[in-house]
Amino acid sequence: MKITRILLVMAAGTVLASCASIFSKSKILLTNDNVNEPVNITTDKAHYENVFLPAKVKIKKGYGTSSIMVTSRNYQPLNLIVDKKFNAAYIANVFFPIGFIIDAATGAIMKPAKKAYYLNLRPKNENNQNIIIYNEVPAPQIADSGRDGAVSRDNPGQTELEQTIIRWNIDSEPQGARIYWRVVSNVPAEVKNTNELYLGPTPYEETRPFNILGLTYENSHNVQIEIKLTRRGYMDQIKRFNVRQAIDQQEISTFFELVPEETE
Structure with a gap:
């Protein structure tokens, strides 16, 4: 009777210890909500045809890096390398040799270094020296401020576009x-990169200035506004907006479909 109980306890321990192998996640989230066309995604685990971003994709478990290729009709191909890191859930299996061996053999001791990755996709007709430009429209004629002198990060205030x-x-x-x-x-010599600033909670609607020192219409296509949303229990999401496009449209309007974090 005692032997039977011992065997049952060992079997239960083995099953629980192997949970890291069974339930270890090998999915990541790929984001870039400024791309409004379907993309093709090929990972070392699966192929996804004509999907819209953000999208969850599977990658292989294991010790090495995973490679992801993203292609679309109007954007340059992008190869993303996903690094791996130690899966802390594996520590429990040290006390259960069978689970230890299973996890070591299957690569469950490793997991993606991050849960979400931003895809820096560039249009095919873009000058490689510029950052991403989405559906850029021809520049309208804007009268200058009437003041002489070149605008720079140390000499702002030359145009009204800063406000x-x-x-x-x-x-x-x-x-x-x-x-x-x-x-x-x-163009950091003209417009500075800034640290993150808190704007408020969603939903958020306000008419407010950019307050971007050194901004001109000429350099605005080389400047982006990055917006990040965070909420407990959900993955962070990031979107970027080209400043010249925002100026032409007189707004930054967007919606985030937050994705719950997966528990391991």
Whole structure:
């Protein structure tokens, strides 16, 4: 009778210890909501045809890196390398040799280094020296401020575009996510990159200025606004908006479909 109980306990322990192998996640989230066309995604585990971003994809478990190829009709091919890191759930299996061996053999001791990756897709007709430009429209004629002198990060205030007022409309499902924003500049000598600033919770709607020192219409296509949403229990999501396009449209309007975090 005692032997039977011991065997049952050992069997239960083995099953529980192997949970890291059975339930270890090998999915990641690929994001870039500024791309409004389907993309083809090929990972080392599966192929996804004509899917829209953000999208969850599977990658292989194991010790090495995983390679992901993303292609589409109007964007340059992108090869993303996903690094792996130690899976802490594996530690429990040290006390159960069978689970230890299973996890070591299947590669369950490793998991993707991050849960979400931003795809920096570039249009096929883009100059490689510029950052992403989405559906850029021809520049309208804008009168200058009438003041002489080149605009730079140390000599701002030459144009009224630095204080351009636009409509901000940001929402999410579920609501109540925290909104952060920052300036991403490809011309740091003229426009500074900034740290993240808290904007407010979703839903958020306000008419407010950019307050981007050194901004001109000429360099605005080399500047982006990065918006990040965070909410407990959900993966962070990031979207980027080209400043020239925002100026032309007089707004930044977007919606985030938040993805729950997967528990291991």
